[in-house]
Amino acid sequence: MPRRNNILANIDWLTVGLYALMLFLGWFNIYAALYSDEHQSIFDISQQYGKQLMWIGAAAVIALVIMLLEVNFYVFFSYIIYGVLIFLLMLVPIIGKEINGARSWFEIGPILFQPAEFTKSATALALARYMSTHGFKLQNTRSLLTIAAIILGPVVLILLQNDTGSALVYFSFVLVLYREGLSGVVLFFGTLVAILFILALVLANFTLALILVGAALLMFLVFNPKLKQFFNVTIIYALSIGFFILLSYVISTKFELAHFILAGAVAGSFVVLYNSIRNKIPNYTKIAIVFIGSILFTISVDYGFENFLEPHHQVRINELLGIESNPHGAGYHVNQSKIAIGSGGFWGKGYLEGTQTKFDFVPEQSTDFIFCTVGEEWGFVGTLTIILLFMFLFMRLIWLAERQRSTFSRIYGYSVAVILFFHFMVNIGMTIGMMPVIGIPLPFFSYGGHPCGRLRYCCLYLFVSMPVV
Known part of the structure; x- marks a missing residue:
């Protein structure tokens, strides 16, 4: 120049x-x-x-x-x-x-x-x-x-x-x-990460689990409206989540019911991911990957919030979100x-x-x-x-x-x-x-x-x- x-x-x-x-x-x-x-x-x-x-x-x-x-x-x-x-x-x-x-x-x-x-x-x-x-x-x-x-x-x-x-x-x-x-x-x-971070802090774990599962099923239906495939995916999630709910009643653990629901959703997502790759359904593959990542991220939010943010940052975020008021x-x-x-x-x-x-x-x-x-x-x-x-x-x-x-x-x-x-x-x-x-x-x-x-x-x-x- x-x-x-x-x-x-x-x-x-x-x-x-x-x-x-x-x-x-x-x-x-x-x-x-x-x-x-x-x-x-x-x-x-x-x-x-x-x-x-x-x-x-x-x-x-x-x-x-x-x-x-x-x-x-x-x-x-x-x-x-x-x-x-x-x-x-x-x-x-x-x-x-x-x-x-x-x-x-x-x-x-x-x-x-x-x-x-x-x-x-x-x-x-x-x-x-x-x-x-x-x-x-x-x-x-x-x-x-x-x-x-x-x-x-x-x-x-x-x-x-x-x-x-x-x-x-x-x-x-x-x-x-x-x-x-x-x-x-x-x-x-x-933007999705920011939304999930806020929801993970504001909502109860059980409510968040239901929202995530519902959002995933809705995306499966919207991006591939074949009812047979959607019905199969729904069955997979229902069986996987149902198994983990039964498991929560069998074993004594400190984890909440919501954690078992999310674990079942992750397991079901891996099954869906395997089937979608095998049957070459690209939309389902992408949704399953995003859903798995979303669940793992929301599970990690509480741990990260407690261990990586300073106490005064935690309080300020809680004040902003209305979780605390002082x-x-x-x-x-x-x-x-x-x-x-x-x-x-x-x-x-x-x-x-x-x-x-x-x-x-x-x-x-x-x-x-x-x-x-x-x-x-x-x-x-x-x-x-x-x-x-x-x-x-x-x-x-x-x-x-x-x-x-x-x-x-x-x-x-x-x-x-x-x-x-x-x-x-x-x-x-x-x-x-x-x-x-x-x-x-x-x-x-x-x-x-x-x-x-x-x-x-x-x-x-x-x-x-x-x-x-």
Whole structure:
């Protein structure tokens, strides 16, 4: 790609202007969330809002350096940058600093550095580099395994740091793969897994077992409406499940009746799978495989939930799903958040007039719950305006990505869009009780100089400013 002769002429000023607008709107809201009579100046660097301006300035300097470098620089060093960040992620659990239960930071003098934040951009670079190589084919098994390794490598290392929120962001790259030709079947199975996970937590085991068996029989009928074959499948399941139910009454065990029903369904599915392969009934083969996987997954949910998630994550998910309710305990953050947003009404209480945030009813009001300040002081009109600004930015980034001449730049541009979208969706979902509280900041608005977000805006500016503008 030839060097850009006129950098200023090639910048998409609309996107940069929108970005700057949202950064300063975020700065004003941090000031509103933390305002006090003792520190009235918004430039007071002893306060978070004063420090935020410093981070915005630092981000601008980084953006300028990024724009002065050729895109070929990033193409060439993509794997090196990714490798360095992976190495830092491996070091964090050993020599890192623990904050809020997560050992995911390096302390360098007055600065706290979180490799997981920068690894997002490094992963996007590595993914763009690999998928833009000559002869790359997404449908190739080797290619899919390599892509999975690039994405899941950081995820595993970040999970070891006890930072589930940051790890989840990396799954947004699936949307980039979908744009590049990944089958919609992957998205279907991802949605299916999420639904099964929720059902396994919310429903009683017996009810879940009946729903799964009923859903399987319905799919067998829909995808192959030959009554004789459907009748045979039904008989197989009935006999298999009936045998395991009788077995549950014969032997003394700690397992519930639902577990025996599911075991019978799995056994019946293997019989159906064998017969469908033998008789060459492809639809039945696929359904049987999906059904076996679904049952095994739902059985493993309870074990995984209890053993792999931290207690506070378990409580937050239970609160979200309505399994538990403790507005003065684990649900306090979300409860106060919804009160603050709801109290803003249609027009809001006015700038610097938010009482819920002024009197610290909302925890983490300048970071994870900054959207509460927007809702309380700007009301429905203000929150809708902010959401529309975000949506316009996402569409603009996608439009810019589609206009790129190189595959590398297009893939990186989409990566930028989906990462920011994931942050936006989860953070606002957290504040209104539609997502579990997992410590995801709101781009451009959450304070970036707090120990839980130091240098975050520099990283986000790097996302937006590189090849897509």
